[in-house]
Amino acid sequence: MKPAACGECTREAITYFGVNMKSEPLSYLSSENIGPWEIYLEQVDRVTPYLGKLAVLVDHLKRPKRCLIVDVPIHLDDGSVAYFEGYRVHHNTARGPAKGGVRYHPDVTLSEVMALAAWMTIKNAAVNLPYGGGKGGIRVDPRKLSPAEIERLTRRYTSEIGIIIGPDKDIPAPDMGTGPREMAWMMDTYSMNVGRTASGVVTGKPIAVGGSLGRQDATGRGVFVTAAAAAEKIGLPVEGSRVVVQGFGNVGNAAARIFHDAKAKVVALSDVTGAVRNDAGIDPYEVLKWVAVHGGVRGYPGAEAISSAELFEVPCEFLVPAALEKQITEHNAWKIQAKIIAEGANGPTTPAADDILNERGILVVPDVVANAGGVTVSYFEWVQDFNSYFWTEAEINQKLERIMRHAFEAVWQVAQDKKVSLRTAAYIVAATRVLEARALRGLYP
Template sequence: MAIDLLRLPTDSIVRPDKDRFLNEENPFEAMMSRFDRAAELLDLEPGIYKILRNPEKQLIVSVPVMMDNGDVEVFTGYRVLYNTSRGPAKGGIRFDLNVTLEEVKALAAWMTWKCAVVNLPFGGAKGGVICDPLSMSVGELERVTRRYTKGIISLLGPDTDVPAPDVNTNERVMAWLMDTYSMHVGRTENAVTTGKPVEMGGSLGRKEATGRGCMLVTKEALTHLGMDLNGATIAVQGFGNVGSIAARLMAQQGAKVIGISDRAGAFYNAKGIDIDAAIKHVQQHRSLEGFTGGDAIDAEELLTLEVDVLVPAALENVITTKNAPRIRAKVICEGANGPTTAAADPILDEKGIFVIPDILANAGGVTVSYFEWVQDRMGYFWSEAIVNERLGDIMTRSFGDVLQLSKQHRVNMRTAAYMLSISRVATVHRLRGIYA
């Protein structure tokens, strides 16, 4: 890591507003409060500060769709490109009733810092459609996807904006998006999206990548703290793709997963939960409801279990000022984006909890997305063993970079991760200059 890149030239010191928690659960404010803290420590010059504090492009589209009953519904879709100075925009698309522009902006910014912290040649983006995918048929989902893709197609392209799956989207949705784009440009363009089926240019290891990345950095964190993943106790909040795979991989390393939860409920077993059985149950029933491998507990109680590692792997804002004082984990590995509010950060610091921040902890997914994009562009595909080996190299090196900076500047891992990523993006802006 080139530490000297952090010795930034300055015109004056940025002094961000300290009172930024009027709305603790506003994701964009939370992201920006952390950005401001890192910018202050970096003495980021005002011009670069202004550039990095604002998204490049924000697109809002209407998505009219003929439903199965013959009615026309009009959904609202968003796509935000936050910063593309380091390369094409990269970021997922989510289908959810709670999608907002503020959330999408925050997630696009997080993707910018996430790509930079693991040193990928990507910028950050995010997208979403306000809808209830669980109540929609396959045909309705396909029509929403294709019409939304047409609405944002001016942004899309392997050299400009490369989406991926996110909440309530999957490889089938990415296949529809790729096909829609390809039909409009008149050629098959595999590299326009990642997270696709392997049969059409997807990468081996992509589905497991985010959970695997969580396992890898958790292992590094425990080693740093003089502990071992073998025998560690784990609680996983959110048992979707990220949480379930992280739980399974940690269990395979000898960890004891004693708590898991999803939207249907939370379960505790002091002797350890059979993760393979839990995954099979979810595959059969679409949730943990009715799972018999543990005692049902309150979802909030799972977050406060006395464990070595807590993995919040669901949505934003689950660790707040209300419950942070009661959290008893030694390590928090943020599998989700923004699971901890900015106002809760100092509480966790005071308790001595080692937090692996989201922009590092869950960067395994975008790293293997990068591998998929590279493989699509060169038309040559790697074995899963090679994908996992290269993922391990990047995640381990990136954890070490952030830890070194944390020690050097005597800041927590989140602030160090922001400092590293912001410095990398800022450096490129200085080198490129401002086009006039």
């Protein structure tokens, strides 16, 4: 009998949680029912014909190394006990320890975390960082918990996943719903459990406990750097260009500010509260002040309200989807009026939408390159923690831009040589690096 592969031995449990681990052709799936993991599998299938002799190893990319599902019970402020479901997934560690964020969101599922971990494998390899892919999350709406409850949730979750994380095993970081505060709690909890201060167990920490300068805006800065690099290739100047940003969170607001500083014109913005548009330009710094007081962009007086769907139809040179997965589908890809899409979010474009955008000549800078600025500066933080020597913010930004531009150039060259999209080219670069490492390491025992 053929021995069960990692994914096969867990298929019953994973199917129970609504995830189909099978890797058969996914043509029967549409934007309405395709899940994050299925999107990732289709992306791998599309790149397989370009992998040459390494294609025989491609199943290593189609199965997570391990999936940990944990119960996270906590005492609420009123004395009652609430139970939350948490996850930590290691997708592939052939090139180094797992690396990826922790997401707090009411829609977190195992399928999503698996896909996010897999995209981290591709992202880290595409940028040539010495990491594998990991991701974590808790199905929770953090807006409904007090700071004390979030602290208890974070510390309990950290204790539960402590068996698979560590500075040389798996290094979590912030993601949607988490930030430096949660990373400080995670670092402290892990440190207490191992009996020593282990600052390198997480990245994205506050500066005072081993965080890195430049980390807060790193993902948004990387989006700008790669978008600008793509614009250079097609002769599009950034100055004076119109920019639309979907998702005015940490990534989106940083990208908007940096585009604005480069004399581009932000003409539309959105977040969970609504969307706004002003063709004469929106000052993202002023929007930040409004959001700090009112909790979202809705009602911002310097622009008119539009629907979230209309946001994608605003004419622009740069569109930055920086919210959740599956925002650009075959239903709205036809309506987008951008020249370049720089993906600030993970998995915002479905494969069907990718085909439409490619047919329409819209250049897509894929998530695994465009939003790799965050993990790149996380790598800098990890290195700085190990050496107890920290760089200036100017040095961080300089190193970030060099790495991001080098990664983009490598992907661009492959795209030109093989006449494929930038996404397929990024997967060719990344999958080749991961599978070469796997081939050289062999199988144990």
